[in-house]
Amino acid sequence: MSNNKPKLLIVEDDPGLQSQLRWHFDQYEVVVAGTREEAIAAVRLHEPPIILQDLGLPPDDEGVDEGFRCIREISTLSPTSKIIVMTGNADYENAVRAVAMGAYDFYQKPVEEETLDLILQRAYHMHSLEEENRIQQEQDITPLNGVIACDPSMLKICRTIEKLAPSEVTCTLTGESGTGKEVLAKALHRLSPRKDNRMVAINCAAVPENLMESELFGYEKGAFTGANKRTLGKVETANGGTLFLDEIGDMPLPLQAKLLRFLQERVIERVGGREEIPVDVRVVCATNKNLQQMVAENTFREDLYYRICEMEIRIPPLRDRQGDKLLLARHFLKKYAEQNNQTITGFTSEATEAIEAYSWPGNIREMENRVKRGVVMCENKQISSEDLGLISEESLNLNLRQVRQNAERAAILRAMSMVEGNISATAKLLGVTRPTLYDLIKKYNIQLPND
Secondary structure (H helix, E strand, C coil), X not given: CCCCCCEEEEECCCHHHHHHHHHHCCCCEEEEECCHHHHHHHHHHHCCXXXXXXXCCCCCCCCCXXXXXXXXXXXXXXXXXXXXXXXXXXXXXXXXXXXXXXXXXXXXXXXXXXXXXXXXXHHHHHHHHHHXXXXXXXXXXXXXXXXXXXXXXXXXXXXXXXXXCCCCXXXXXXXXCCCCHHHHHHHHHHCCXXXXXXXXXXXXXXXXXXXXXXXXHCECCCCCCCCCCCECCHHHHCCCCEEEEECHHHCCHHHHHXXXXXXXXXXXXXXXXXXXXXXXXXXXXXXXXXXXXXXXXCCCCHHHHHHHXXXXXXXXXXXXXXXXXXXXXXXXXXXXXXXCCCCCCEECHHHHHHHHHCCCCCHHHHHHHHHHHHXXXXXXXXXXXXHHCCCCHHHCCCCHHHHHHHHHHHHHHXXXXXXXXXXHHHHHHHCCCHHHXXXXXXXXXXXXXXX
């Protein structure tokens, strides 16, 4: 049964104070943790907005090192959570240090319930305001429907799209495959006066050269073998709307001349016909090729280049977009987690670092595919870098402890296989004592051959 009470995590090892605080804060859904490990597990599971934490935690009840470590780990794991530190009367310096480390506020024992209530109420209010602001910012950084971006260059492109949409300027979107050219083309159409009519797309790289003309301009009955009836082409079908010529850099040279005539005259002739048919369309093109270089190499008509590039919009690759990697990853995570009825809360810190470090040669299309895979493969609350398939050279230096552990486990398994599981021989081969080897076997949950 769902509980609508706000969540409060209390990190305190004193059972008496645990009970007192749990009883006092009955208006909250209280979760109690007695150690740093329990606190981290509770943060992962419950995602509490507010955490009330004692600085003195076991095994260092009299010191503050474990408490500070807990603050650091929680702040990394859940940066939006508000940590309120409880300290002794003579512990003001450590309280200030805790705030500098990431805690929201502090409170000195003994507990005065009214004062503590006010501090918690203020913390919840601040958390709510920040959450509303975050949601508003997410809405603000998606200026065009379907475009997820916060990178300054992408936001500038979105503003350019908004300005161009009401006009009849012929635009060409250039950029690597998977950068979102079609999404922006759809935004141009959706924001234009033609939005109530169709946007018709044709991929110039996917249609065989001998069929491209009839695909674009249509054909009359009897124009060629198999032409049993008059058929309209993509251009005529888009009348009143937008024609999207994707991968126009792959259009054959002979057809480029016919496309140029259409763009200049705004009339077409169907294959096998003689009638000139006026067509009113807005043309938007896209390509992952360097059209200027193709013009220099005489593989693309210069006059057509200038006709379709009345406005050229260059879309940067994902690797060059500041902040967009994680923004897009979280967007796709939410999308596919909902589709698959998964309760995944986010990415592990290693996965987050791997997402930022990876160059994403396939751009947004690759990002979407990897996150979709991660949602399917994930067996925990958070997607790991392994779920994403990003265990590669680029992520090896992200977590040295994890790298070392993986290397140790692999070395033990390799040595055991070389000596057919003999523990003494394995220890000698690895240069460690038998007790040390047994500790490592237990640590890495390695099954012995006779188990």
